[in-house]
Amino acid sequence: MGMPPVTDIVDLGQLGLKPGGGIRFEALVPVGEFVFGAQRYVLRTDPVPVTIDISRTSSGNVIRVRTSNALQGPCMRCYGDYTMPLTIDHKEVHEPHLDDELASDYVTGQDLDLGALVRDAVGLSLPTSISSPVDENGICTDCEQSAEQLAKLRDSEPEPEEPPLDPRWAKLRELEL
Template identity: 30%
Template sequence: MLVHLSDIVSQEGKCLKTEIPLALETIVAVGDTYKVVEQKPLQLMIVNTGDKVLELKGRTDVVVRIPCSRCLEAVDWKFSLEIERKLDMKQSEEDRIKNLDESDYITGMDLDGDRLVCDEILIQWPLKVLCKEDCKGICSKCGQNLNHGECDCEKGSLDPRMAAISDIFSKFKEV
């Protein structure tokens, strides 16, 4: 949803408190698309601090379904977002690009709440997601989820790059 900012920018000291309903269905991150399973409206406060500078403060919770890094089971990951930004509305689109200001959630005098929340989620994206702390992962041979039970694969297989060392040890056993 878009919030029009021209009224706030025109009056120094003006404050706007609003609740923006989010319409996020998916998040594209790390080269993949993830489903948004739950989201609360964005509680947003925008204050004109003077000289066409706006201070944004917002809060929301979004739950995204991400696969476990070890076993690929779906994990509902909660992002509790606290957003604080300053926007210089005197800058043009070209100035923002030149200054590497990545506020793609501002277009002209409109603020896109969905884009703002999406950017914040990408900043807080976890490096590793685990379904549980002691996740056993999957078997590298058959793909069995080892959290649901053991598989029948041979456990003693070595890395093929270590075959030469294995041959040395087997020669010493014969002596």
């Protein structure tokens, strides 16, 4: 078994599938970087090894893309280096003859734009905040921080406040005096 080919466009017609038929194959799909705010995020493995299942329906296709990967970039909480595990399992329906709404944006004629499909599937799977889980002290458990960043975090921690004195104790204190 050699390496799967790097693929971004698949010709659905060339697959020669009959209605009810299906095919599974592996491909390496180039995805590229993501930018949020001014921060750049990349996948640990890119081109991304993807398992693709294409089923032929009576008049269209169902395309399933699966991959396990990880997104690498700055944690949005502490700016340390963070690697977020990522599991993608996305199903795309292309039934242009049934309904315009069911025509996939990723299929033009017979060409499936696998690159765009996988990239968007990754994008859709991302949480709004790309940040590590935290421990009971609110410190990221999975980030690698420089000594400088750690010092900054420590400085910015609020001082614990003195609990307000119970007025009854205040009275007692006065009496003791």
